[in-house]
Every structure is written in C-alpha cells, then in structure tokens.
Amino acid sequence: MPxxxxxxxxxxxxxxxxxxxxIVLEASVYLEPARADxxxxxxxxxxxxxxxxxxxxxxxxxxxxxxxxxxxAPFPFxxxxxxxFASAASRLGISRTSHVVIYDDLANQWAARLWxxxxxxxxxxxxxxxxxxxxxxxxxxxxxxxxxxxxxANYTLPLPAPxxxxxxxxxxxxxxxxxxxxxxxxxxxxxxxxxxxxxxPGHIPGSxxxxxxxxxxxxxxxxxxxxEMRRLFKARTPLAGELVVTYCGxxxxxxxxxxxxxxxxxxTTLEYDGSLAEWTAxxxxxxxxxxx
Numbered sequence: 300m301p302x303x304x305x306x307x308x309x310x311x312x313x314x315x316x317x318x319x320x321x322i323v324l325e326a327s328v329y330l331e332p333a334r335a336d337x338x339x340x341x342x343x344x345x346x347x348x349x350x351x352x353x354x355x356x357x358x359x360x361x362x363x364x365x366x367x368x369x370x371x372a373p374f375p376f377x378x379x380x381x382x383x384f385a386s387a388a389s390r391l392g393i394s395r396t397s398h399v400v401i402y403d404d405l406a407n408q409w410a411a412r413l414w415x416x417x418x419x420x421x422x423x424x425x426x427x428x429x430x431x432x433x434x435x436x437x438x439x440x441x442x443x444x445x446x447x448x449x450x451x452a453n454y455t456l457p458l459p460a461p462x463x464x465x466x467x468x469x470x471x472x473x474x475x476x477x478x479x480x481x482x483x484x485x486x487x488x489x490x491x492x493x494x495x496x497x498x499x500p501g502h503i504p505g506s507x508x509x510x511x512x513x514x515x516x517x518x519x520x521x522x523x524x525x526x527e528m529r530r531l532f533k534a535r536t537p538l539a540g541e542l543v544v545t546y547c548g549x550x551x552x553x554x555x556x557x558x559x560x561x562x563x564x565x566x567t568t569l570e571y572d573g574s575l576a577e578w579t580a581x582x583x584x585x586x587x588x589x590x591x
Contacts, residue, residue, distance in 0.1 A: 303423070303425065303426050304426060305414070305426055305427060305558055305561040306426060306427055306428075306429045306558075307400055307426045307427075307429065308429050308430075309435045312400060312428055312435070316355075317357070320396060320424075321397070321398050321400065322391070322393055322397045322399050322400070323355055323357055323359070323399075323400050324358065324360070324361040324399060324400070324401045325345065325349050325355070325358050325359070325360050325361065325401075325402060325403065325404075325432070326345075326367075326401055326402070326403050326409045326410050326412070327348060327404040327405065328342055328345055328363055328364070328403075328551075329342065330343075331343055342364075344362060344363075345360070345403070345404065346360050346362065348404065350445055351444060353444045354442065354444070355432070355442070356441055356442070357447050358447060359449055360446075361387075361391060362387075363409060363413060364376075366379070366383075366386075366387035366390065367413055367416055374573055374576040374577050375576065376412065376549050376550060376551060377550075377573065378419060378550075378572050379416070381456055381459065384416065384420050385454045385455070385456045386454075388452070390451060391449065392449040392451055392452045393452055394452045394453070394454060394455075395422070395454065395455050397424065398424040398425075398426070399417060399425045400425075401413050401414050401417075401425070401426070401427050402427065402428035402435070404431065404433065405431070406511070406515050406555070407428075407429075407515070407522075407555065407558075408511060408551050408552050408555045409551065411555040412551045412554040414426070415462065415554040415557050418460060419460055419462045419463055419570075420459055427558060429522060430519055430521040433519075434519050434521060462569060463572050464569035464570060465571075466571075466573060466577055466578060466584075468544065468569065468571075469481065469544060469546070469571055472505070472542075472544065473503060473504050473505055473585070479544055480535070480541055480542070480544070481503055481506040481507070481546065482506065482507050482508075482509050482532070482535055482536060482544070482545050482546075483503070483506045483507070483508050483509070483545075484509060484545060484547045484553040485502070485508065485547050485552065486510045486512065487590070489548070490502050490508040490510075490591070491589055492586075492589065496548070497579055498579065499582070499586055500586070500588065501586035501587050501588045501589075502575075502586065503546065503575070503578060503586065504585050504586070506546075506591065507535035507536060507591050508535075508590070508591045509531060509532065509535055509556065511547070511552040511553070511555045511556060513531060514528055514555060514556070514559050515555075522558070522559060522562060525562055525563045528563050529563045529565075532559070532560065532563070532565070535591075538565055540567055541567065542568070542569065543565070543569075544568070544569045544570070545560070545568065545569075545570050545571065546570070546571035546574040546578075547574050548575050548576060549574050549575070550570065550571065550574045553570060553571065554570060557570045
C-alpha cells in the first residue's frame with residue numbers, strides 16, 4: 300500500500316470525510332498553568348473539550364496519556380510498546396490499511412506527536428491536518444459534539460520503523476562517536492536556560508535551537524511553506540545527508556520538527572523520544588546554558 304503525504308489540507312479533508320478507509324483522530328492535550336496556591340502546572344486530556352466544544356464529524360479521540368503513550372514508563376508521553384500501540388489502534392477501529400488523519404486544537408504539536416508514534420511503528424498511511432481544528436473551524440466547516448460511534452478493529456502489529464533515537468545515540472553524537480546534528484525545538488528562553496520547568500535547565504551540548512513556533516504560520520495555524528521550513532532548518536544544519544535528531548522537553552514539540560522535516564522531504568532523521576526529561580534524569584549527563 301502506498302504511503303501518504305505527511306500533511307493534508309482542510310479542503311482535502313472536506314472532500315474525503317466519509318471515505319471508507321479514512322479515520323480522523325483528535326489528539327488535543329492542554330497544559331493547565333500553575334496557580335497562585337502553589338498548584339503546579341500539569342497536562343490534561345482534551346477529551347472533555349472534544350465532546351463539549353465539538354470536533355470534526357466522525358473524529359475519534361486518541362488518548363495520548365494512557366493509550367498512545369506508555370503509562371508504565373518513567374517519563375510522560377513515552378512511546379507505547381508495540382503491543383500497547385496495536386491495542387490502542389484496535390480500540391479506535393484502525394487497521395493497517397486505514398488512512399489516519401490527525402489534528403489537535405493547538406499548534407498541531409500533539410497531532411505531530413501521534414503522527415510520529417504511528418510512523419515509528421511502520422504505519423504507512425498517516426497524515427496531519429494542516430492548520431488543525433483552528434483552521435477547520437475558522438473556515439466554517441461542520442462540527443459535531445458528543446462521542447462518535449465506531450467499531451473495534453484488529454490492528455496487526457507492524458514492524459517498527461527506525462525513527463527513534465535513544466539516549467545512547469544522543470550521547471554518541473555529543474561525545475563525537477557518531478556524526479549527527481541535534482536540533483532542539485524548545486522556545487528560546489527554555490533552550491537557553493533563562494526559563495525552565497525542569498530541575499536542570501539548559502540544552503544538550505552542541506545543539507542548535509529552532510523554536511517549534513517558528514515553523515507555524517500564526518495567521519492560519521498551518522505549517523510554513525516547505526521552502527521557508529527548509530531555510531529555517533538549513534540555518535541550523537546543512538541538510539546535506541547528515542543525521543538530524545530532533546528533541547525538546549518531552550518529545551512533543553520536537554515531533555513538529557520531525558513532521559516539518561518529512562514535509563520538506565528530508566529523511567535522515569530521528570526523534571529523541573525521551574528528550575530532556577530522560578536526558579536530565581541522570582545528573583552526570585552534561586547540559587549547556589546560553590544561546591546556541
């Protein structure tokens with residue numbers, strides 16, 4: 300079965316809603332800010348919002364907390380095991396031949412994360428809705444609320460694709476045993492260590508910084524044109540066949556970088572699943588403070 304393009308437009312989706320092989324997933328996750336009473340900022344599932352504020356007709360909600368992540372892992376939003384992924388896909392009625400289109404209600408970083416999870420397990424037909432729910436809704440397209448009914452499927456376990464970097468891979472790049480370029484998708488102040496929600500601020504030594512928000516056109520929430528994204532990446536790394544490893548704080552924002560690289564057709568890439576959550580867990584692993 301042929302692979303699909305990493306992005307589909309809202310117009311394309313409007314023309315294909317109802318196709319037998321199309322399954323639309325919402326993957327929104329929200330960050331609740333810290334409160335004055337000392338309550339820490341925490342992530343919450345977008346399921347309630349999906350039901351109440353409405354969603355694309357027929358869209359199913361994909362839970363990135365406990366279904367498409369590994370709840371037993373020491374770090375949040377860790378990629379699920381192969382069996383866990385197959386179970387989550389089956390629960391949502393997805394088969395190996397389904398064309399899965401994913402969106403969220405933010406800048407599509409969560410949609411990109413789930414897109415990467417599907418790609419990491421070799422699913423050939425998975426795309427992100429360019430502009431997400433924000434663009435879809437702004438165009439006055441149909442919305443429905445409540446839960447969309449669907450039947451369970453039997454997802455066959457695929458062969459994992461080589462899309463994930465391990466801590467060992469990253470350490471080998473940092474210490475010069477492996478060629479590669481690390482690109483961090485954190486916002487500038489987080490990358491530099493001026494602001495950080497982690498106990499150890501900063502970034503992995505030798506990294507270039509490309510804030511994920513720079514990849515998004517804030518006028519309509521779409522990814523920037525491919526030539527602009529290529530220019531942004533080439534300002535950080537030559538894109539001449541070298542390995543590019545994307546990372547961030549927890550492997551979510553960096554997935555938008557992985558998606559952008561796929562859109563521009565650059566294939567020599569890996570996503571550091573554990574990102575700084577895993578890297579900083581060992582105090583012996585080095586960090587740098589300051590701008591790139």
